Amino acid sequence: MGKLQNKVAVITGATSGMALATAKLFVEEGAYVFITGRRQEQLDKAVKEIGKNVTGVRGDSGSLADLDQLFATVQKEKGHIDILFASAGIGERGKPIGTVTEKHFDDTFNVNVRGTLFTVQGALPLFRDGGSIILNTSIANERAFAGAAVYGASKAAVRSFARTWTQELKDRKIRVNAMSPGPIGDTGSLENTPDQMKAHMVSQIPLGRLGLSKEIASTVLFLASDDSSFVTGVEIAVDGGMNQV
Numbered sequence: 001m002g003k004l005q006n007k008v009a010v011i012t013g014a015t016s017g018m019a020l021a022t023a024k025l026f027v028e029e030g031a032y033v034f035i036t037g038r039r040q041e042q043l044d045k046a047v048k049e050i051g052k053n054v055t056g057v058r059g060d061s062g063s064l065a066d067l068d069q070l071f072a073t074v075q076k077e078k079g080h081i082d083i084l085f086a087s088a089g090i091g092e093r094g095k096p097i098g099t100v101t102e103k104h105f106d107d108t109f110n111v112n113v114r115g116t117l118f119t120v121q122g123a124l125p126l127f128r129d130g131g132s133i134i135l136n137t138s139i140a141n142e143r144a145f146a147g148a149a150v151y152g153a154s155k156a157a158v159r160s161f162a163r164t165w166t167q168e169l170k171d172r173k174i175r176v177n178a179m180s181p182g183p184i185g186d187t188g189s190l191e192n193t194p195d196q197m198k199a200h201m202v203s204q205i206p207l208g209r210l211g212l213s214k215e216i217a218s219t220v221l222f223l224a225s226d227d228s229s230f231v232t233g234v235e236i237a238v239d240g241g242m243n244q245v
Ligand SMILES: NC(=O)c1ccc[n+]([C@@H]2O[C@H](COP(=O)([O-])OP(=O)(O)OC[C@H]3O[C@@H](n4cnc5c(N)ncnc54)[C@H](OP(=O)(O)O)[C@@H]3O)[C@@H](O)[C@H]2O)c1
Pocket: 012, 013, 014, 015, 016, 017, 018, 019, 036, 037, 038, 039, 040, 042, 059, 060, 061, 062, 087, 088, 089, 090, 091, 111, 136, 137, 138, 139, 180, 181, 182, 183, 184, 185, 186, 187, 188, 189, 190
């Protein structure tokens, strides 16, 4: 029997990269998953790749109307949620102080902070007591990456949410944890990163390589399943030690 047998999971921003890898693993472990993304074509492709026990709902996590549509679909098809991995997030580099535009700030906070908050808030009426919420943060929430101040601050807000919501949801035994990736090589986020910059990242990672999406998926599975039944409010870094030494 799988670790998530008969569980219903919602994973936002899951048409590529680490969240898609997580959706695949969740289904292998017995869950039914609802996945989202903004591009219909990419969503259809991801649903096909996952193959079974999946519904794709096109939507932007920065849009409250799209989030309403997502949860209306979940309610209609399954009626409840056991697990939420709020992963949709954006991060533009190369914006040092002095060059930050209102649009850059608003776009980043709209998806990463406002979107995460209203995703969790929208999910709660459907959430089963005892469920698990995992928020995708980043090691940038506590480590300085020049040119990524707005992104780092948005992820620090997400890390903070995990602490407060742990308190606020404790009576429902809903666990809330943050998962902080370091640089994960096989994701869209790093697709256009120059090799030289990747090599510089690797030079700072004790394990000497970039991470893999499947390594994020197995960590999120741990946080989603009963294997982590006494773990809440924490941040687990999956960063090859980059932010730990
Ligand atoms: N990769 C890394 O090294 C790394 C490190 C630290 C943290 N993270 C975090 O990991 C998450 C991104 O995953 P990834 O790195 O695996 O990147 P990815 O492969 O580019 O995947 C991003 C996914 O999110 C979707 N998405 C983007 N904006 C969205 C929105 N507003 N609403 C709904 N879906 C949206 C994308 O599809 P559409 O474009 O079709 O919407 C895609 O499915 C982010 O939260 C990011 O901050 C990544």
